[in-house]
Ligand SMILES: Nc1ccn([C@@H]2O[C@H](COP(=O)(O)OP(=O)(O)OP(=O)(O)O)[C@@H](O)[C@H]2O)c(=O)n1
C-alpha cells in the first residue's frame with residue numbers, strides 16, 4: 438500500500454483566476470475533489486494527505502469529509518516544495534510515498550498501478566510522456582542548439598518513492614537551500630537513480646486558462 442501527498446496550496450497565478458485554481462469547478466465539482474476521488478478509489482492507496490492554504494483548510498475538510506482515506510490536511514508553504522516537505526515530515530512513516538499535484542485531475546488507475554508495481558522494485562519512479570515537439574535551447578531569442586528529442590521526456594506526477602529516500606532528499610534540499618520544480622530532482626541530486634514509466638497525455642496539469650478547454654475535452658471523451 439502507498440500514501441499519497443497532494444500539494445494543493447498554490448495560487449494559480451498562471452491560470453489568471455481570482456481564486457486558487459484547484460478550487461475551480463469542472464463538471465460541478467472542484468478540481469481538487471476530482472483529484473482526491475481518484476486516490477480514494479485506488480485499491481493500493483492507504484492514505485491521502487493534502488497541503489493547503491491556511492485559509493482554505495476548513496473548506497477542504499468539509500468538501501472532502503466523505504473521503505475516508507483523507508487522513509490529514511496540513512498547511513502548505515510559499516513554494517510547491519515547501520508545501521510537500523511540510524506534509525512529508527509530519528505524516529506517519531510508510532513504505533511507499535507518492536506525490537501528486539492537485540492540479541492533475543486526470544491521472545489514470547493504470548498509471549497508478551504501473552508506478553506502484555515499479556516502486557516495489559526500484560526506489561524512485563515517476564510518470565512521464567515522450568516529448569512530441571522539437572525542443573530548442575534559446576538565448577536572447579537566438580537558438581543555441583536543438584536537443585535530441587529521442588532522449589526528452591515531459592515529466593508529470595505522480596512521482597513515487599521509498600519513503601526514507603524521499604525524506605532524506607527533502608532534508609538535503611533544505612540543508613543546501615536547493616529548490617527544484619519536481620520531487621525527482623531532489624532525489625537525483627543525491628546521486629540516486631530515478632526511473633520513468635510511460636504515462637499518458639491526458640494527465641495534464643491545469644496551469645493556464647486554455648488547459649480548461651483540454652480538461653472539458655478529456656471529460657467528454659471519458660463520459661464524465
Ligand atoms: N506553494 C505552493 C505552490 C504550488 N502548490 C501545488 O503544487 C501543484 C503544482 O503547482 P502549479 O501548477 O505551479 O500551481 P500554482 O503554484 O498554483 O500555479 P502558479 O505557479 O501559476 O501560481 C498544484 O497542485 C499547487 O496547488 C502547493 O501546494 N504549494
Ligand SMILES: C[C@](O)(CO)[C@H](O)COP(=O)(O)O
Pocket residue numbers: 517538592593594618619620642644
Ligand atoms: C511536478 C510537476 O508537475 C512536473 O511537471 C511540475 O514540475 C510542477 O511544477 P510547476 O512549476 O509548479 O508547474
